[in-house]
Amino acid sequence: NAGVTQTPKFQVLKTGQSMTLQCAQDMNHNSMYWYRQDPGMGLRLIYYSASEGTTDKGEVPNGYNVSRLNKREFSLRLESAAPSQTSVYFCATWTPPNYNEQFFGPGTRLTVL
Amino acid sequence: QKEVEQNSGPLSVPEGAIASLNCTYSDRVSQSFFWYRQYSGKSPELIMSIYSNGDKEDGRFTAQLNKASQYVSLLIRDSQPSDSATYLCAVNMAGGYQKVTFGTGTKLQVIP
Numbered sequence: 001n002a003g004v005t006q007t008p009k010f011q012v013l014k015t016g017q018s019m020t021l022q023c024a025q026d027m028n029h030n031s032m033y034w035y036r037q038d039p040g041m042g043l044r045l046i047y048y049s050a051s052e053g054t055t056d057k058g059e060v061p062n063g064y065n066v067s068r069l070n071k072r073e074f075s076l077r078l079e080s081a082a083p084s085q086t087s088v089y090f091c092a093t094w095t096p097p098n099y100n101e102q103f104f105g106p107g108t109r110l111t112v113l
Numbered sequence: 114q115k116e117v118e119q120n121s122g123p124l125s126v127p128e129g130a131i132a133s134l135n136c137t138y139s140d141r142v143s144q145s146f147f148w149y150r151q152y153s154g155k156s157p158e159l160i161m162s163i164y165s166n167g168d169k170e171d172g173r174f175t176a177q178l179n180k181a182s183q184y185v186s187l188l189i190r191d192s193q194p195s196d197s198a199t200y201l202c203a204v205n206m207a208g209g210y211q212k213v214t215f216g217t218g219t220k221l222q223v224i225p
Contacts (some may be wrong), residue, residue, distance in 0.1 A: 040121070043157070043201070043215040058212065090156055100145070102213070104156035 002026055004105035006091050012111045013081045021076040021108050023091030031094045032074035033102075034058075034066060036087040043090065049074055081112045116140065117204050119216035127224050132189040134219050136202030139183070145205035146178055147213065148187045150198045157201055161187060192223045 007022045025032065034046040045058030047066040055066050063085060065077045078085055091105040118137045126132045134148075145164055149157035161176040163169045163185065169176045175188040185204075189196055202216040 040217055042117075042217040043203075045212060048212070100162050101159050102147070104158070107156050 004091055004093060004103050006089075006105040006108050008108060009106065010109045012113065013078075014113050015082060017081050017112075018077070018079050019081065019110075020078075021089055021091075021110075023074045023076070023105055024072050025091075025093050025103075025105075026072065027093060027095075027103065028071070029093040029095065029103075030071070032068065033092045033094075034064075034074070034076045035090045035092065036060065036085075037090060037107075038087050046076065046089075078110075081110075083112045086110060086112045115216075116206065116214045117202055117216040119200075119202050119219045121217060122220040123222050124219055125222045125224055126192050128192060128194060130192050132192045132196065132221055132223070134187040134189075134200050134202075134221065136185045136187075136204075136216055137183055138185070138202075138204045138206075138214075140204070140206045141180075141183065143180075143183075143204045143206055145213075146176070146185045147203040147205075148174075148176060148185075149201040149203060149215075150196075151201055151218065152198045189221075192221075194223045194225050197221055197223045 004025045030051045033048040035043045044060045049055045049068040052071045067075045089108045095101045116139045148161040151157045163176040163178045173190045177186045199218040199220045201218045203213040205213045
């Protein structure tokens with residue numbers, strides 16, 4: 001089992017370009033999350049999906065959109081990238097039924113020039 | 114005031130010593146508390162979770178929770194160089210669907 005996978009691992013964009021970060025999990029978990037991690041800021045929740053077909057905003061949703069394509073896949077889209085979106089992005093899931101452990105993907109390092 | 118506060122460090126301890134990492138949180142009704150370890154360039158991995166007041170031990174790790182003081186700590190006994198990493202405190206704040214708030218992390222350096 002791969003757990004949580006993310007693609008790409010690295011990406012460089014120019015301001016105004018768009019891209020989609022992909023996340024997939026093979027653990028059959030319902031909930032999936034997108035975080036960003038910046039130096040000195042900790043992990044901040046962008047969007048989450050409690051189950052297939054639902055998505056909700058987290059702490060820092062501006063400039064992002066998400067799609068819960070199916071139970072396995074949860075994508076994050078930057079429509080018009082800005083330098084402030086330079087960050088490391090992590091996808092994560094929670095283990096049911098007690099939600100006592102969160103599994104993270106390996107991350108995507110994004111630089112916006 | 115930050116919702117979850119940690120000293121950024123670095124905290125340097127000699128090999129074999131006890132490392133003590135501290136975290137305070139602002140929301141009194143928080144229910145779940147987690148410690149994650151994150152090696153440089155890697156993703157966070159859960160090492161301890163604690164839900165009730167007192168101590169919880171797992172191998173060389175002990176988590177301590179004091180809800181009255183809104184304080185959670187992680188003790189690492191017999192520290193090893195491989196424990197050198199950033200340790201993230203995370204708290205499940207009231208009112209969200211498993212929406213945890215993370216501290217900024219404490220960098221631990223274990224000196225051989």
